[in-house]
Amino acid sequence: MNIYDIAKEAGVSPSTVSRVLNNRDNVKKGTREKVLQVIEGKAYKPNLLARSLSVGVSRNIAFLAPDIENPFFSKILHGISDCAIEKDYNVFMFGTDENTEREHKILENLKPEMMMGLIITPVSERDENTVEWLKRFEQQGIPIVLVDRDIRGCKFDGVFSNDEESACEAVECLIEEGHKKIGVITGPETSKPGHDRCAGYKRALKKHNIEINENYIVRGGFKEEGAYRAMKALMEQKEPPTAVFSCNNMTTLGCLRYMQEKGMKLTRDISMVCFDEIKELEYTDIHLTSVARPIYEMGYEAMHILEKRYEDKEKRGSDRYIIRRHIVNPYLVKRGSEKYLQF
Amino acid sequence: MNIYDIAKEAGVSPSTVSRVLNNRDNVKKGTREKVLQVIEGKAYKPNLLARSLSVGVSRNIAFLAPDIENPFFSKILHGISDCAIEKDYNVFMFGTDENTEREHKILENLKPEMMMGLIITPVSERDENTVEWLKRFEQQGIPIVLVDRDIRGCKFDGVFSNDEESACEAVECLIEEGHKKIGVITGPETSKPGHDRCAGYKRALKKHNIEINENYIVRGGFKEEGAYRAMKALMEQKEPPTAVFSCNNMTTLGCLRYMQEKGMKLTRDISMVCFDEIKELEYTDIHLTSVARPIYEMGYEAMHILEKRYEDKEKRGSDRYIIRRHIVNPYLVKRGSEKYLQF
DNA sequence: ATGAAAGCGCTAACAA
DNA sequence: TTGTTAGCGCTTTCAT
Numbered sequence: 001m002n003i004y005d006i007a008k009e010a011g012v013s014p015s016t017v018s019r020v021l022n023n024r025d026n027v028k029k030g031t032r033e034k035v036l037q038v039i040e041g042k043a044y045k046p047n048l049l050a051r052s053l054s055v056g057v058s059r060n061i062a063f064l065a066p067d068i069e070n071p072f073f074s075k076i077l078h079g080i081s082d083c084a085i086e087k088d089y090n091v092f093m094f095g096t097d098e099n100t101e102r103e104h105k106i107l108e109n110l111k112p113e114m115m116m117g118l119i120i121t122p123v124s125e126r127d128e129n130t131v132e133w134l135k136r137f138e139q140q141g142i143p144i145v146l147v148d149r150d151i152r153g154c155k156f157d158g159v160f161s162n163d164e165e166s167a168c169e170a171v172e173c174l175i176e177e178g179h180k181k182i183g184v185i186t187g188p189e190t191s192k193p194g195h196d197r198c199a200g201y202k203r204a205l206k207k208h209n210i211e212i213n214e215n216y217i218v219r220g221g222f223k224e225e226g227a228y229r230a231m232k233a234l235m236e237q238k239e240p241p242t243a244v245f246s247c248n249n250m251t252t253l254g255c256l257r258y259m260q261e262k263g264m265k266l267t268r269d270i271s272m273v274c275f276d277e278i279k280e281l282e283y284t285d286i287h288l289t290s291v292a293r294p295i296y297e298m299g300y301e302a303m304h305i306l307e308k309r310y311e312d313k314e315k316r317g318s319d320r321y322i323i324r325r326h327i328v329n330p331y332l333v334k335r336g337s338e339k340y341l342q343f
Numbered sequence: 344m345n346i347y348d349i350a351k352e353a354g355v356s357p358s359t360v361s362r363v364l365n366n367r368d369n370v371k372k373g374t375r376e377k378v379l380q381v382i383e384g385k386a387y388k389p390n391l392l393a394r395s396l397s398v399g400v401s402r403n404i405a406f407l408a409p410d411i412e413n414p415f416f417s418k419i420l421h422g423i424s425d426c427a428i429e430k431d432y433n434v435f436m437f438g439t440d441e442n443t444e445r446e447h448k449i450l451e452n453l454k455p456e457m458m459m460g461l462i463i464t465p466v467s468e469r470d471e472n473t474v475e476w477l478k479r480f481e482q483q484g485i486p487i488v489l490v491d492r493d494i495r496g497c498k499f500d501g502v503f504s505n506d507e508e509s510a511c512e513a514v515e516c517l518i519e520e521g522h523k524k525i526g527v528i529t530g531p532e533t534s535k536p537g538h539d540r541c542a543g544y545k546r547a548l549k550k551h552n553i554e555i556n557e558n559y560i561v562r563g564g565f566k567e568e569g570a571y572r573a574m575k576a577l578m579e580q581k582e583p584p585t586a587v588f589s590c591n592n593m594t595t596l597g598c599l600r601y602m603q604e605k606g607m608k609l610t611r612d613i614s615m616v617c618f619d620e621i622k623e624l625e626y627t628d629i630h631l632t633s634v635a636r637p638i639y640e641m642g643y644e645a646m647h648i649l650e651k652r653y654e655d656k657e658k659r660g661s662d663r664y665i666i667r668r669h670i671v672n673p674y675l676v677k678r679g680s681e682k683y684l685q686f
Numbered sequence: 687a688t689g690a691a692a693g694c695g696c697t698a699a700c701a702a
Numbered sequence: 703t704t705g706t707t708a709g710c711g712c713t714t715t716c717a718t
Contacts, residue, residue, distance in 0.1 A: 002695050013705045018697060028703060049396045049456040050695030053710050058392070060435075060457075068421040071414065078411040081438055085449070090457070092403075093436040095424055106428070113392040113711090114403075114433070256626035283599035284627035345711050356689045361713060371687055393711030396694050456695090 001044055010038040021046055057116050057141070060090045061306060064106060064120040066222075068095035072249060072276055072295060073121070076147055079299025080119060087307050089116070098188070098222065100127050107133040112140050117306040119145045124190040126152045143309040147302045150192040157309060157324045159302045163193045163275070166291045166330035167200025167245070168207070170273040173289060173332060174243045175208050178343040179271060182210075183234040183241035185220035185227045185251045194222065197247045197275055216241050220251035227254025235262070235270075242340055243271035249278050256286065271340045277333065287335035294328055301326055344387055353381040364389055400459050400484070403433045404649060407449060407463040409565075411438035415592060415619055415638060416464070419490055422642025423462060430650050432459070441531070441565065443470050450476040455483050460649040462488045468535040469495045486652040490645045493535040500652060500667045502645045506536045506618070509634045509673035510543025510588070511550070513616040516632060516675060517586045518551050521686040522614060525553075526577040526584035528563035528570045528594045537565065540590045540618055559584050563594035570597025578605070578613075585683055586614035592621050599629065614683045620676065630678035637671055644669055 003021075007014045012031060019027045020035040027035075038044075052058040063080055065073040077093060084091045092115070096103040100123045107130065110118075118137055122130050131151060134144045138156075146158030174182055184201045187194025198217065205212050218234050220227035227246065231254060234241060246252040252274045264270055266286065274290045281288060305324045312321045346364075350357045355374060362370050363378040370378075381387075395401040406423055408416040420436060427434045435458070439446040443466045450473065453461075461480055465473050474494060477487045481499075489501030517525055527544045530537025541560065548555055561577050563570035570589065574597060577584060589595040595617045607613055609629065617633045624631060648667045655664045 003697095004695085014695090015697080015706080016704060019704090022697085026703060031703080045454070047396075047456050047695050048454045049392060049401070050710090051697075053390075053392045053396055053694090053712090054696045054698085056710070062433075068424060069414065069417045071412065071417070074412045074414070074417050077436065078438060081411060081436060085437075088452070090405075090435050090454075091437075092433050093420065093424060094428075094434075095421060109431070111388070111391045111433075113390050253623065253626065260626045278623055280596065280621055280623035281627060283596065283603045284624060284629045286627045346713095347711085357712080358690080358714080359688060362688090365713085369687060374687075390711050393694090394713075396696090396710090397712045397714085399694070 001042060002047065006035065006038050006042065006044055009042070010035045052113070056113075058114055059088060060092060060115055061117040061119060061303070062092040062094060062110060062115050064094045064096055064103065064118070064122075066096050066098045066121055066123050067250075068093070070250060071279070072148075075295040076121070076299035076302070079296040079301070080303045081299075083300045083303035083307070087303070089303075089307075096123055098123055100124055100130065103127070104129050104133065110137075112137065112142055115142055116310065117143045117145065119147055119302045119306060121147045121149050122151055124188070125150060125192040125195065126190060141313070143306055145302045145305050145309075147298060148193060152192070155323050157305050159298045159305065159326045159328070160192075161293050161298070161328045161330050163196040163330070164200040164203065166332065167197040167247075167275060168204040169200075169332050170275065170289070170291050171201050171204035171245050172208070173334065173338045174245065174271055174273055175204060175210070177243075177271065177338050177340055179243040179340060180210055181213075181216070181239065181241040182243045182245060183216040183218065184245045185218055185230045185234070185247055185255060187220065187222040187247045187251070189219070191222070194247065201245055220247060220254060222248050222250050224250050224254040224257070227251035228257050229254075231255045231258040235264075241270075242342070243273075243338070246272065246274040249274070249276040252276075252278060252288065266337045267339045268341050272337045273332075286337075288337045289332065289334045291330045292333045293330040298328060344385060345390065349378065349381050349385065349387055352385070353378045395456065399456075401457055402431060403435060403458055404460040404462060404646070405435040405437060405453060405458050407437045407439055407446065407461070407465075409439050409441045409464055409466050410593075411436070413593060414622070415491075418638040419464070419642035419645070422639040422644070423646045424642075426643045426646035426650070430646070432646075432650075439466055441466055443467055443473065446470070447472050447476065453480075455480060455485055458485055459653065460486045460488065462490055462645045462649060464490045464492050465494055467531070467533040468493060468538065469533060484656070486649055488645045488648050488652075490641060491536060495535070498666050500648050502641045502648065502669045502671070503535075504636050504641070504671045504673050506539040506673070507543040507546065509675065510540040510590075510618060511547040512543075512675050513618065513632070513634050514544050514547035514588050515551070516677065516681045517588065517614060517616055518547060518553070520586075520614065520681050520683055522584075522586040522683060523553055524556075524559070524582065524584040525586045525588060526559040526561065527588045528561055528573045528577070528590055528598060530563065530565040530590045530594070532562070534565070537590065544588055563590060563597060565591050565593050567593050567597040567600065570594035571600050572597075574598045574601040578607075584613075585685070586616075586681070589615065589617040592617070592619040595619075595621060595631065609680045610682045611684050615680045616675075629680075631680045632675065632677045634673045635676045636673040641671060
C-alpha cells in the first residue's frame with residue numbers, strides 16, 4: 001500500500017496525500033480530513049526509505065562508542081535513545097573497542113544517506129583519519145556531536161565534562177588527608193579526558209607544592225587489564241605511593257583486582273579516589289570517593305544538540321550556525337577511601 | 344555521484360554498473376575491470392537507501408531490550424554488534440524499559456522497510472499485542488529472533504538458556520549446605536525466565552522434600568527497587584528465610600542494598616545464590632555463588648541465526664524453513680555465599 | 687554480454 | 703487549493 005492507493009481511495013492526487021502526511025498548511029480542511037480518514041482506515045504508514053531517498057535525509061542517527069559494555073556508555077546510550085524516541089529518530093549503535101582502526105572502518109562503512117547525524121565518543125583526540133571522516137560527514141550535511149571526548153583543534157558540537165577541574169579536586173581531596181606520594185593510573189594519552197584528568201592530577205600536586213614523580217604516572221588505558229598492570233608497576237616500586245587516583249571506571253576495577261590479589265585494604269594499605277562511579281560497589285565494603293557526573297543527561301543532551309542543529313538547517317540559511325558545546329560539572333562524592341589510617 | 348556517472352565514465356550502461364556492483368557473473372571480464380577501476384578512482388559508494396527501496400529490503404536490524412543499562416543486555420548487544428559488523432549489517436538499538444506499553448509503541452513505530460530483521464528480548468512471554476506485532480513483521484518477511492526470553496505458544500527462532508535447570512541447581516546448592524528456609528526474589532511472573540527460575544526453585548525444594556512456603560516467594564520484577572522491597576518483605580517475617588535465591592543481576596543489587604542497610608553479612612546472617620553474575624563484585628567482600636552464562640555468545644548467536652534465516656530466503660523456496668532455537672547451558676560458579684555459619 | 691526502460695514510494699517545483 | 707510530472711539512485715525484466 002502506498003500513497004497512490006490512498007490518493008485513489010480518497011479521490012485526490014498523490015501530492016495532496018503527501019501534503020497531508022507532511023502537515024503542509026496548503027490543504028483544505030475537508031480534503032485533509034478525508035485523506036486522514038482513509039489513512040486511518042487502511043492503517044497506512046508512509047515508506048520512510050522512499051521518503052528519505054526523495055528528500056535526501058533520513059531519520060536515523062548513529063552512536064559510536066569505544067566500549068559497548070562500559071556502563072558509562074550504556075548510560076549515554078540510554079540518554080540518547082530516550083531523547084531520540086521522543087523526537088522520532090532511530091539510533092544505530094556501534095562499538096569501536098578503543099581502537100582507531102576499527103573506528104575508521106566503521107566510519108568508512110557508515111552510509112551517509114542512512115544517517116541524519118552522528119554522535120561519537122572518538123577513540124583519540126587527534127586521530128587525523130577520524131577527523132577527516134567526521135569533517136567529510138559534516139560537509140555532506142551530517143552534523144557531528146562529540147560526547148565526553150573532545151577532538152583537538154576542532155569546533156564540533158559536543159557535550160563534555162570539566163575533567164581537569166574535577167580530577168584536580170579529587171586529588172586535592174587526597175592531599176588534604178596528608179598524602180604526598182600519590183600515583184595515577186591514566187587513560188590513553190591520546191584521549192582528551194585521559195589527558196585532562198592527568199593534567200588535573202598534576203595541577204593538584206603543583207598547587208600544593210608536591211613534586212611530580214614521573215614514576216607515579218602510569219598508563220592504564222581506560223582498561224581493566226592495563227590498569228591492573230599499571231597498579232602493579234605502581235606498587236612494586238621501592239617507594240610505592242600511599243594513594244592512587246584512578247582515571248575511569250575500568251581502571252578502577254583493575255586497581256581493585258590488584259589490591260584484592262595482594263590483600264590490600266583501602267585506607268589501611270592505600271587510599272584511592274576515582275573518576276566515574278561504579279554503582280555496584282555501593283553495597284560492598286569498597287566505598288570509593290569518586291568523581292560523579294550526570295551521564296544519562298549527557299547522552300540526552302547530545303541528542304538534543306543534534307536535533308537543534310537539524311532545526312537550524314531548516315530555519316535559517318544553511319551557512320551560518322551556532323556551535324553548541326555543553327560542559328557539565330562533575331562533583332566529588334566522598335565515601336572515605338581518601339583516608340589513610342597510617343597517618 | 345551515482346551509478347549513471349560511473350556508467351558514463353566507464354562507457355557502459357547503468358545496468359552494467361549495477362551488475363558489477365552486485366557481483367553478477369554475466370559481465371565480461373574486461374568490462375567489469377574497467378567499471379571497477381572507475382568506481383575505485385572516484386571512490387564511489389552505492390546509495391543503500393536507493394538499493395533498499397528498489398529491492399525492498401535493507402541491511403539494518405533492530406535489537407529491542409528491556410533495559411539498556413543492564414550489563415546483561417550490553418553484553419548481548421556487544422555480541423550482536425560484533426556479528427553484525429562482520430556480516431555488514433547495522434544495528435538499531437531500542438530500550439523497552441520492561442514496559443509492554445513502550446514495547447508496543449516502539450514496535451509500532453518500527454519501519455519495516457528499514458529493517459531486515461528483529462532481535463528482541465520481549466518484556467512478557469504472553470503479551471498478545473507484542474506477539475501480534477512480531478507475527479506481522481514475520482509475515483512481511485522480517486525474521487524475528489528472540490533472546491533470553493521465549494514467548495509462550497510461539498515458534499520463533501531464538502537463543503535461550505536452560506534457566507529452570509540451572510536455577511534448580513543453584514537452589515540445591517543452598518540445600519546441600521543445610522538450608523531449609525529458602526526465599527526467592529522472583530522476576531516478573533510474565534517473563535519466561537522469571538517463571539522458569541522460580542520453577543527451578545520450586546523443583547529443587549520438592550526434590551528434597553522441603554515444603555514450599557508461599558511467603559518465601561516474593562516478586563522482585565527484575566528490578567533493584569522491587570528486589571529491595573521483596574527482600575524487606577522476606578526478612579521481616581516472623582520466621583525469615585536463612586537463604587535467598589535472587590533471580591537476576593538487578594534483583595541481586597536490591598538484596599545487597601537491603602543487607603547493607605541492615606548490616607547483614609553473607610554467610611553470617613544469610614546465605615545467597617544468584618542468577619547472572621555481577622562482575623564488579625569480584626573485587627569486593629561480596630562473593631556470590633552465581634549462575635553464569637555465555638552472554639556475549641548468546642547475542643552473537645542471535646545475530647548469526649538472523650543471518651541464516653536470511654540465507655534461507657535467498658536459497659530455497661521461501662515457504663519451508665527450519666526453526667532455529669538454541670539453548671545454552673548455564674553453569675554454577677560457587678564462591679561461598681551459599682554457606683551459613685550458624686549451622 | 688549489454689542496454690533501454692520501467693518501477694520501488696515519496697517529494698517538490700511548476701502549472702492550473 | 704490541487705494535480706501533473708519529473709526526479710531521488712538503484713534493480714530488474716525484457717530486448718538485442
